[in-house]
Amino acid sequence: DDSHATGFMGKNGRGTPEECGVEEGVDVITSTYGKALGGAGGGFIAGHQEIIDLLRERSRTYLFSNNIPPVVAATSLFAIRYIEAHPELRDTLWENVRYFRAKMQEAGFTVPESVHPIVPIMIGDAVKTQSMSRAIFERGIYVVGFSYPVVPEGKARIRVQISAEHTREDLDRATAAFVEARDKSA
Numbered sequence: 250d251d252s253h254a255t256g257f258m259g260k261n262g263r264g265t266p267e268e269c270g271v272e273e274g275v276d277v278i279t280s281t282y283g284k285a286l287g288g289a290g291g292g293f294i295a296g297h298q299e300i301i302d303l304l305r306e307r308s309r310t311y312l313f314s315n316n317i318p319p320v321v322a323a324t325s326l327f328a329i330r331y332i333e334a335h336p337e338l339r340d341t342l343w344e345n346v347r348y349f350r351a352k353m354q355e356a357g358f359t360v361p362e363s364v365h366p367i368v369p370i371m372i373g374d375a376v377k378t379q380s381m382s383r384a385i386f387e388r389g390i391y392v393v394g395f396s397y398p399v400v401p402e403g404k405a406r407i408r409v410q411i412s413a414e415h416t417r418e419d420l421d422r423a424t425a426a427f428v429e430a431r432d433k434s435a
Contacts, residue, residue, distance in 0.1 A: 251278050252292070256285020257339055257366060262332045276300060282321060286328040291317040342366055342413040345420060349411055352424040358431075369406040370427065377434055378405035384430035390423045 251264040255278075259267025264280065266272040277296040282289040294304060332338065346366050353360050359371040372378040375396035382394030385407070396405035409423065 252281040255280040256332050282325045286325045289321040338413040345415050346411045349420045356424055356428050366411045368409045371406050375405045380434050381430040382407055385426045388426040390426045
């Protein structure tokens, strides 16, 4: 499942196989039309024609479900073409990710090492995580708190999704909201 990499990982945004240099060795890719492809519902499976034909013939979920609406397909296709035509957006995204991670670390937050636009801010305590998530949301910043059983017990975190469209001011405001929420819950 390449849902968290399609559109922004790899030199051309083709996901994990491109990022790792193994595109020729991957037979099937599954992903979503959400995330970098515009946030629409649904997903897809891509692969060699023989594999796709077999899935169409044998997959009960394919046989007994509805197709995605044409507008979703058209929008997702547009998003793919847009991403391919604008590599500078990925550059801006990664600059924003580095900037936000650094600001949060400077503010004293634990930010695990990763190379991804979804940035987890480790809080630990589930109750504090939910309280902080709510306080940050009240300050106009949309974040999602995760705790057990979604993540291991004691590893609660607030997930922040960074975008190429965020400005430095947006990221500074988000950092300030985290600091205020943390200090309020202390």
